[in-house]
Amino acid sequence: MAALLLGACAVGPDYQRPELDLPATPRVELGQGEGATLADIAWFELFEDRELRQLIELALAQNLDLRSALARILEAGDRARLAGAGPYPTILASINSTPSPGAGSSDTSYSAGLVFGWELDLFGKLRRASEAARAELLATEEGARAVMVSLVAGVASTYFQIRELDRSIAIVERTIDSQADSLALVRNLKDSGVVSAAEENQASALVASSRARLPALKRNRLIAENALALLLGLAPQPLVAAPDRHAAPTLPAFRVGLPADLLSDRPDVRAAERRLQAATARVGVAIANRFPFPTIGLNAFAGRFATSIGDLVDDGSDVFSWGPVASVPLLDFGRTRAAVGIADAQLLQATEGYKSSVLGALRELADAAAGFEAAGTIIDFTEQRAEAAAEVLRLQRQRFRQGVVAYLEVLDAERQLLSAELELAQAEFDRVQRFIDLYRAFGGGADERRLAGSLETLRQQLDVKADRTIERPPRD
Numbered sequence: 001m002a003a004l005l006l007g008a009c010a011v012g013p014d015y016q017r018p019e020l021d022l023p024a025t026p027r028v029e030l031g032q033g034e035g036a037t038l039a040d041i042a043w044f045e046l047f048e049d050r051e052l053r054q055l056i057e058l059a060l061a062q063n064l065d066l067r068s069a070l071a072r073i074l075e076a077g078d079r080a081r082l083a084g085a086g087p088y089p090t091i092l093a094s095i096n097s098t099p100s101p102g103a104g105s106s107d108t109s110y111s112a113g114l115v116f117g118w119e120l121d122l123f124g125k126l127r128r129a130s131e132a133a134r135a136e137l138l139a140t141e142e143g144a145r146a147v148m149v150s151l152v153a154g155v156a157s158t159y160f161q162i163r164e165l166d167r168s169i170a171i172v173e174r175t176i177d178s179q180a181d182s183l184a185l186v187r188n189l190k191d192s193g194v195v196s197a198a199e200e201n202q203a204s205a206l207v208a209s210s211r212a213r214l215p216a217l218k219r220n221r222l223i224a225e226n227a228l229a230l231l232l233g234l235a236p237q238p239l240v241a242a243p244d245r246h247a248a249p250t251l252p253a254f255r256v257g258l259p260a261d262l263l264s265d266r267p268d269v270r271a272a273e274r275r276l277q278a279a280t281a282r283v284g285v286a287i288a289n290r291f292p293f294p295t296i297g298l299n300a301f302a303g304r305f306a307t308s309i310g311d312l313v314d315d316g317s318d319v320f321s322w323g324p325v326a327s328v329p330l331l332d333f334g335r336t337r338a339a340v341g342i343a344d345a346q347l348l349q350a351t352e353g354y355k356s357s358v359l360g361a362l363r364e365l366a367d368a369a370a371g372f373e374a375a376g377t378i379i380d381f382t383e384q385r386a387e388a389a390a391e392v393l394r395l396q397r398q399r400f401r402q403g404v405v406a407y408l409e410v411l412d413a414e415r416q417l418l419s420a421e422l423e424l425a426q427a428e429f430d431r432v433q434r435f436i437d438l439y440r441a442f443g444g445g446a447d448e449r450r451l452a453g454s455l456e457t458l459r460q461q462l463d464v465k466a467d468r469t470i471e472r473p474p475r476d
Helices: 002-007 050-062 064-084 125-191 197-231 259-265 267-288 335-401 407-441 448-470
Strands: 090-099 108-120 295-306 317-327
Touching: 050 064, 050 125, 050 448, 064 125, 064 448, 108 317, 125 197, 125 267, 125 407, 125 448, 197 407, 259 267, 259 335, 267 335, 335 407
Parallel strands: none
Antiparallel strands: 090 108, 108 295, 295 317
16 A cells, blocks of 8 residues: 555656747738648648659658658657556566585576566656656657658758759740840841941850850759759759749748747657656656665566476476565765756756757747748849849840940840849749748648658568568578
């Protein structure tokens, strides 16, 4: 009865979430909008792009960082099962020889039987250890979800970076064709004495300048595609075909949540809290190992005893013994005290780590919201600039044909239009990138079904490998 009453309590602090002073509204408000909350939108519903979906599916199946995170879940699960078995007894089959001088014809005695051992968890040490292991398992699962969120965002971001470069390449190639036609016209006009050699050289220099942009753009596209291949767990190779259309994708309708929602929406924040919970439980383990808390258990043996190993079966004596076991640390020169100090320091680290994780999430949210809001305004003004530059080029070409302006004015207008079109392409795809950042900041992108499926696949692979390990190796 005393053991049951003592077992109902556990030494050490119980976990409580730290008090956080969270703002009631976001640093940058985007308005509520329509549709689902951004964190609740599945990644395959973000963009109507079949190729992107296939790439993300492949990344979720093959990304090496995600597979490592899943393997850590399997490890943490076995550790949790190991710690969870602590409060239960153990039964071992045992054959022992014990030196016993003066026992008669033999100076060694032999015993064979079953050994029973059970540590009574009177002060909750084993339960605290199990609690810590379970919290670490949950933290590892949340860590895998965080890896998945980053992976989905990384694949989408890299894919649209490639699409932006495709559009820039198409703009430059179209501009080169137009400038080449203009250069041919200038050369004809020079042969007719209408323009000078200086204007011909200026037109030629403009074509060369535009052509010089292409190698850098194609190089950047190759680098981005190589980065995408790494995310997919592949060697560098072509992955994204050049599209027929170069428009930026349409963004889905969405609502934004409040800063307090990050505590439940972001897996990295949830993982930090689980690690804090584990650290809290480990303080209880360290305290239970210190004076004045004893370790109390029960040992038993059932089997046969003989002074000769050959007599164990026929002439041995049946033996059954049992008795309690108790120990209490008295003098360990500060070992257990240091262990408590270590656990307390780790608890403080986990507490500050959790707070830092929350503040980091708030900052990412504010940065992403500010970037997304600014991107829309930048597009509006860049569109106005591109439209104005196109109209200027049209008028300058018309005025040049009428002999009102020199061809230098036309060349300058072509240069301004190319710059404006490239900036518009960058601005439109930059808004997509800022949307992806916002989606990631809210913790969107985790897919529970695929996570569970990938985990089960990896577990089966490990089971097959374990079966092969215990097989007899083939002879040379």
